[in-house]
Amino acid sequence: MFNRETWIEIAHTVTANPLRTALTGLSVGLGIFILVVMQGLGFGLQNGVEQDFGDEARNTVWVRTGRTTLPYRGRQPNRYVQMRNEDEQRITEQVVDAPAWSGRRMMWGSTVGYKNEQGNYPIVGVEPDFDELELLPLMGGRWLHADDLAKESKVCVVGENLLDELFKQDEAIGAFITLRGITFRVVGHFSKNGRWGNSMVYVPLTTMQRVFNGSDEVDQMVLSTGELDLEGSSAMVEAVDGDLRMRHSVHPDDVRAVRVRDNQEEYAMFERVFTGIRLFIWVIGGFTLLAGAIGVANIMAIVVKERTVEIGVRKALGATSGSILSLIVIEAIALTLISGALGLIAGVATLNAVAPYAEHDYFADPEVNLRVTLTALAVLVVAGAISGFVPALRAVRIRPIEALRYE
Amino acid sequence: MLALRGIEKSYPLAGGSLPVLKGIDLNIAQGEMVAIMGSSGSGKSTLLNVLGLLDGFDSGGYDLDGVDMAGLSEKQAARYRSQFLGFVFQSFNLISFKTALENVALPLFYQKVPRRERQKRAMEMLGKMGMDDRADHLPSELSGGQKQRVAIARALITSPRVILADEPTGALDSTTSSEVMEVLREVNASGITVIIVTHEADIAAQCDRTIRLHDGVIIEDGRSGEVVEPTARGARSQG
Numbered sequence: 023m024f025n026r027e028t029w030i031e032i033a034h035t036v037t038a039n040p041l042r043t044a045l046t047g048l049s050v051g052l053g054i055f056i057l058v059v060m061q062g063l064g065f066g067l068q069n070g071v072e073q074d075f076g077d078e079a080r081n082t083v084w085v086r087t088g089r090t091t092l093p094y095r096g097r098q099p100n101r102y103v104q105m106r107n108e109d110e111q112r113i114t115e116q117v118v119d120a121p122a123w124s125g126r127r128m129m130w131g132s133t134v135g136y137k138n139e140q141g142n143y144p145i146v147g148v149e150p151d152f153d154e155l156e157l158l159p160l161m162g163g164r165w166l167h168a169d170d171l172a173k174e175s176k177v178c179v180v181g182e183n184l185l186d187e188l189f190k191q192d193e194a195i196g197a198f199i200t201l202r203g204i205t206f207r208v209v210g211h212f213s214k215n216g217r218w219g220n221s222m223v224y225v226p227l228t229t230m231q232r233v234f235n236g237s238d239e240v241d242q243m244v245l246s247t248g249e250l251d252l253e254g255s256s257a258m259v260e261a262v263d264g265d266l267r268m269r270h271s272v273h274p275d276d277v278r279a280v281r282v283r284d285n286q287e288e289y290a291m292f293e294r295v296f297t298g299i300r301l302f303i304w305v306i307g308g309f310t311l312l313a314g315a316i317g318v319a320n321i322m323a324i325v326v327k328e329r330t331v332e333i334g335v336r337k338a339l340g341a342t343s344g345s346i347l348s349l350i351v352i353e354a355i356a357l358t359l360i361s362g363a364l365g366l367i368a369g370v371a372t373l374n375a376v377a378p379y380a381e382h383d384y385f386a387d388p389e390v391n392l393r394v395t396l397t398a399l400a401v402l403v404v405a406g407a408i409s410g411f412v413p414a415l416r417a418v419r420i421r422p423i424e425a426l427r428y429e
Numbered sequence: 430m431l432a433l434r435g436i437e438k439s440y441p442l443a444g445g446s447l448p449v450l451k452g453i454d455l456n457i458a459q460g461e462m463v464a465i466m467g468s469s470g471s472g473k474s475t476l477l478n479v480l481g482l483l484d485g486f487d488s489g490g491y492d493l494d495g496v497d498m499a500g501l502s503e504k505q506a507a508r509y510r511s512q513f514l515g516f517v518f519q520s521f522n523l524i525s526f527k528t529a530l531e532n533v534a535l536p537l538f539y540q541k542v543p544r545r546e547r548q549k550r551a552m553e554m555l556g557k558m559g560m561d562d563r564a565d566h567l568p569s570e571l572s573g574g575q576k577q578r579v580a581i582a583r584a585l586i587t588s589p590r591v592i593l594a595d596e597p598t599g600a601l602d603s604t605t606s607s608e609v610m611e612v613l614r615e616v617n618a619s620g621i622t623v624i625i626v627t628h629e630a631d632i633a634a635q636c637d638r639t640i641r642l643h644d645g646v647i648i649e650d651g652r653s654g655e656v657v658e659p660t661a662r663g664a665r666s667q668g
Contacts, residue, residue, distance in 0.1 A: 030544075034526065035526065038525075038526030038527075039526070331522060332524050334522070335518075335523075336535070336539075337483065337507070338481065338510065338518075339510075339516070339535055339583070340508070340510050340511025340512075340536055341507060342503060343503055343507075344504075345539070421478055421483055421484045
């Protein structure tokens with residue numbers, strides 16, 4: 023059945039009808055191509071957003087403040103709302119019951135020196151829980167302890183970039199570096215994705231407040247929502263927001279002065295969008311596939327009808343029904359398989375060609391879901407086989423003399 | 430060579446069945462040249478289907494070369510067709526995308542003859558038909574008479590014992606017709622039984638024996654010169 027002669031015979035019939043070969047190939051190839059590209063773009067979008075979220079634990083609430091935009095209770099607008107240690111203390115002790123939290127304060131472009139090397143890096147003051155809130159994978163040494171904060175120790179944890187750029191071959195842990203001219207001891211280092219993530223130098227918040235600013239200011243707060251569901255975390259957001267607005271006399275509608283963002287809610291929103299996009303891709307992909315399958319079925323039906331006479335001749339010349347059926351079915355399978363594979367290759371090539379130009383915060387690594395694609399290809403091949411088999415079965419059942427007078 | 434005993438066949442129709450062959454008794458000896466005549470609907474095409482093992486029958490017996498053909502499987506029938514029978518058709522039925530040579534070689538493909546051997550034998554057969562200079566032509570590049578020569582070459586390639594020709598000259602002008610009949614007579618002279626279905630009296634006249642079919646039964650059977658009843662002109666067989 024699968025000998026060389028059969029293939030020569032198939033190659034002959036396929037090349038003898040270039041138009042319908044091209045049409046079948048196009049309907050299958052295009053179907054697979056569209057499916058691959060759509061899936062790839064969908065995945066790219068999802069990857070992009072997931073990478074964006076990868077920085078932070080999903081069950082966190084970020085609290086930020088800014089300048090007021092609305093007058094309220096006799097206060098003029100354009101006043102900067104500054105959170106302080108007392109706010110953090112009050113919120114974590116009285117307003118909400120967060121399992122973990124951290125204040126955060128950041129100093130961009132700080133000069134960091136080690137021996138003769140120096141560079142500019144952001145220094146970030148945080149508290150011990152921060153590494154769980156922002157998912158910082160520690161690669162060596164230790165993270166900041168409660169003890170470091172209590173003693174206002176001059177210790178720091180540095181990102182991978184500093185290892186490469188400042189320490190080079192030297193052992194970083196235990197080394198002394200200067201942050202804005204003040205000597206700190208490195209106790210740990212970490213590695214994470216992203217442009218800025220690896221350039222950070224983390225120091226205890228208390229040390230930063232004492233050494234660099236001499237104040238009790240906190241720029242941001244991160245609170246863990248623990249095991250709370252979306253409803254619970256939303257309640258937490260409400261409570262924190264309400265408390266800050268009341269304490270700092272901020273208008274309830276002022277969206278700039280107090281910003282409390284729930285990662286879980288944002289992620290849930292993106293999840294909903296993705297579910298929608300995925301569904302959309304599936305529906306389009308499904309219909310593309312269906313159109314391809316119908317195209318193949320249509321063409322095969324016409325082909326077999328066209329070849330009814332040929333089938334009759336072959337039977338009269340000693341062909342068995344089985345040999346004719348297998349000829350047509352193998353032909354249909356070969357045709358769909360080859361054109362499907364071409365569509366697959368074209369789709370992957372297109373994605374690879376487009377990917378470098380489509381770099382964006384919300385788009386990364388458009389990948390081809392091979393399982394989905396191969397399933398689609400299998401569906402089309404089976405559709406091709408069936409749509410060849412059914413009319414061919416009808417054709418071989420026609421008595422040859424009738425078939426030969428078919429014209 | 431061929432022996433039919435009381436062959437009956439009917440085709441199922443909605444709400445009953447249509448009897449087409451109503452008891453055919455027929456003996457054809459090796460080396461005979463026989464014309465089967467009859468008007469449209471007389472059952473001659475069905476008889477040809479049965480003789481050619483392209484269709485079964487309801488009752489009766491059919492011996493081909495002394496072997497009972499009743500209840501053959503599809504596969505066995507295909508093998509006997511391939512070994513014993515050669516077909517020639519009115520509309521030639523050459524496969525349009527194959528060259529003359531490939532068309533002639535096709536029956537050998539179904540006998541699983543190796544490709545090189547097929548080509549060689551097909552070329553020899555085309556030579557015998559005086560068509561070897563047209564071996565690489567597609568059917569569309571051949572005249573009617575040339576097409577029928579290729580078709581006869583194709584029927585003869587497997588060295589069959591019987592050639593079944595269905596209106597072999599139906600699509601040809603009178604000059605070409607007589608050329609083709611000449612070829613068939615030569616084939617017959619080599620010892621091969623030739624059975625021609627036709628509605629043309631002058632074609633039948635060139636055979637040794639004429640059988641006339643009417644309404645599913647044989648009404649006349651005799652030497653060609655003696656079966657004289659004219660066939661209605663214009664009643665070209667449609668099956």
